[in-house]
Amino acid sequence: MTFFRVTSKFCRGLQSRLTLSQRALHNPGTNNSYVHGPSTHALKYETLGETLQNAVEATPDKNFVTFSSYDNLKKTYAEFYDDARRMAAGLISLGLVKGDRIGVWGNNYYEWVVMQYACAIGGFVQVNVNPNYMSDELRFVLRKVKVRCLVTPSQHRGRNFLHSVMEVVPEMASGKPGIGAIKSRDMPHLEHIIVYSNDEPVVGAWSFNDVWSNAGSMDVKKLNEFENLIRPDDAVNIQFTSGTTGHPKAATLTHHNINNNGYFVGKRAGWHMNKHNICIPNPLYHCFGCVLGVVAAVNHQQTCVFPSIRYNVKKILESVEREKCTFLFGTPTMFIDIVSSPLLQNHDVSSLKGGFIAGAPCPYALCRKMVDELNMKDIYIIYGSTELSPAVTMSKSSVDTFDRIKSVGHVMPHAEIAIVDESGKTVPKGVRGELWARGYMTMLGYWGDEEKTKKEISQDRWYHTGDTASMNEDETINIVGRSKDMIIRGGENVYPTEIEQFLFQLPYIADAQVVGVPDERYGEAVCVWIRLKEEYVGKIQPEDIRSACKGKIAHYKVPRYVLIKEQQDFPVTATGKIKKFELRKISKELLNLGSVSSHFNENSQ
Structure with missing residues (x-):
């Protein structure tokens, strides 16, 4: 079972904030569920830009990226480095300075990767914006x-x-065409909009190519000055995680966080020993794509292949065959689509040797098909969280392929893991508890949310994942549950509160309760129980509610199932609180989903 988290957690009591070292005094012995990842390799202390520069010096003419959707655009390490520096200088020409936040919105474009390193080189903080976000979420x-x-x-x-x-x-x-200087009444901090993938000048927006090419010698001089001021511990990336309270939280990561995480993930996969063409269909805005993919590749001078702008099975198979890809990334949903596609038999995927699977739990049968039908004998299971930059456990190459998929692997180098009970005391191996982690990879915090940061990270820097886990005798980790209400749909984390808060804005809804139900392809689907206001009973149908959601919230949050119920149908506790666990069970029965497997055994939650 695998589980790669990008999420926030439920609040915990003050008692669980005591230091682990204090609690360990009350739980002596070697059978504790605590492990530290020893390593003979030191942590890197360099910026993303410095690591890229080292890669350029080592392999300037090696292909770094291939974008199949751009007429098979290819860029060497030297060419890419030049493009990223030119864009960094172009941003400086607009008056941007070190520490400014730059939002990067969109799918898997070459410009996205250029912006990732232009921000790192120029000292800016890249803000990953989910391309599925609608206007309110973007705002x-x-x-x-x-x-x-x-x-x-x-x-x-x-x-x-x-x-x-x-x-x-x-x-x-x-505004004027091709001029992106903005003065916004509602967002006075937003001063520039830059557009790419457009042939004609856009009203009120700079052209990406113009910004990229217009930097002068003074801008380059400033860039050199900025580079000298950047420290590995500076923030470089902000990624938004779904929130239990209805709003995403801005996890802030440093060069040191993600550069080392990418380095050690690639090293555990043996990328430092062999050349690889890595097929990455995962979205770049997600840490799976931009850290475990791009940053890890730079650290080991590998080649990234992006098969399409958006996920497309046909393009994946074509790219694997044409580029002789040796590694393939994906969530379980992606791999389910690939191995079940009739197109598979028309493509030669024999070049594949292995890959990373993360984003949600992976069934054993699927992994068997990945080995048998995709030749992926070197599979690595990864577990982590955006707040952990992201990987905290990973399979080891020394472990047999089919033994790897029995857990989410061993702790990563230089990281610590503890499994604790409700009081924060470490539990014996084999006993379930909450997984805590800490180390170089722990985020700085949530941008602008000191209170929320303190709830998730204790004073001694333990990050409380909210996931239920157990540690085996060989110190591998099993994830058996998660934050109680979160839904994982095809690798996207969805918190019911976000959807419920949107639904409560509709004038005809008196109550809305969202739960996850099993789904063969996506692992889970969104189901909502609706109670209508009395005057609207019989006038509003499920499709009306789905239609009201479309275009207003990200597509993966739109409920697949809408059940309109009366107040007495909702299971409640003695104090009137909705029993979400009961809602899930009843929903499965009503929707005839009893034979469909969910990500987790409900009894574990």
Whole structure:
């Protein structure tokens, strides 16, 4: 079973905030569920830009990225480094300075990766914006971290990004074509909008290519000065996690966090010993793509292959065959689609040797198919959290393939893991408890949320994952549960509260309760119980509610199932609190999903 988390946790009592070292005094012995990841390899203390520069010096002419959707665009390490530096200088020409937050919105474009390293080289903080976000979600993100510059594509396959931006920043419409200096009444901190993948100048927006090419010698000089000021412990990336209270939280990561995480993930996979073409269909805004993919590849001078702008099984198979990919990334949903696709028999995937699987629990039968039908004998299971940069456990290559998938692997080098009870005391091996982790990879905190940061990270830097886990005798980790209400749909983490808060805005809804139910392809699907206001009973149908959600919240949050119920149908406790666990069980029965397996055994929760 695997589980790769990008999430927030439920609040815990003050007693669980005591230091682990204090508690350990009351739980002596070698059978404790505590492990430290020893390593003969020291942590790196360099910025992402310095690591990229080292890769360029080592292999300047080696291909770094291939983008199949760009007429098979290829860039060497030297060419990419030049593009990233030119873009960093172009951002400086707009007046941006070290520490400014730059929002990067969009799917898997070459410009996205250029921005990732342009921000790192220039000392800016890249803010990953989920391309599935709608206008209200985009507005929240821009305001939360005071984004000064937003970089976005114009549109893709019917999704009009510019339309959403103009809803958030209506002042764009009165601007001039190709001029992206913005003065927004609602967001005075937002000063620039940059657009790519557009042939014609856009009203109220700079062209990416113009910014990239317009930097002068003074801007390059400033860039050199900025680079000298950047420290490995500076923030470089903000990634938003779903929130239990209805709003995403801005996990802030440093160069030191993600550079080392990428380095040690690649090293455990043996990337330092062999050349690999790594097929990455995962979205770049997610840490799976931009850290375990791009950053890990740079650390080991490997090649990244991006098969399509958005996930597409046909493009994945074509890219694996054409580029002779040796590694393939994916969530269980992605691999289910690939191994069940009739297109598989038409493509030669014999070049594959292994891959990373993360994002949700993975069934044994699926892993067997990955080995038998995709030739992926070198599979690595990864578990982690955005707040941990992200990987904290991973399979070891020394372990047999089919033994690897029995757990989420061993602790990563230089990391610590403890499994604790409700009082924060370490439990014996084999006993379930909450998984805590700490080390170099622990985030700085949630941007602008000191109170929430303190709830998740104790004074002694233990990050409380909220996941239920157990430690085996060989110190591998099993994840058996999670934060009680979170839904994992195809690798996307969904908190019911976010959807419920949106639904409560609809004038005809008196109550809304969201739960996850089993789904063959996505692992879980979103199901909502609705109680209508009395005057709307019989007038509102399930499809009306689904339609009200579409285009207003990210597509993966839109309920697949809508059950309209009366008040007496909702199971409640003696104090009137809704029993979500009972809702899940009843929903499975009502929807005839009893034979469909869920991610977790409900009895463990």
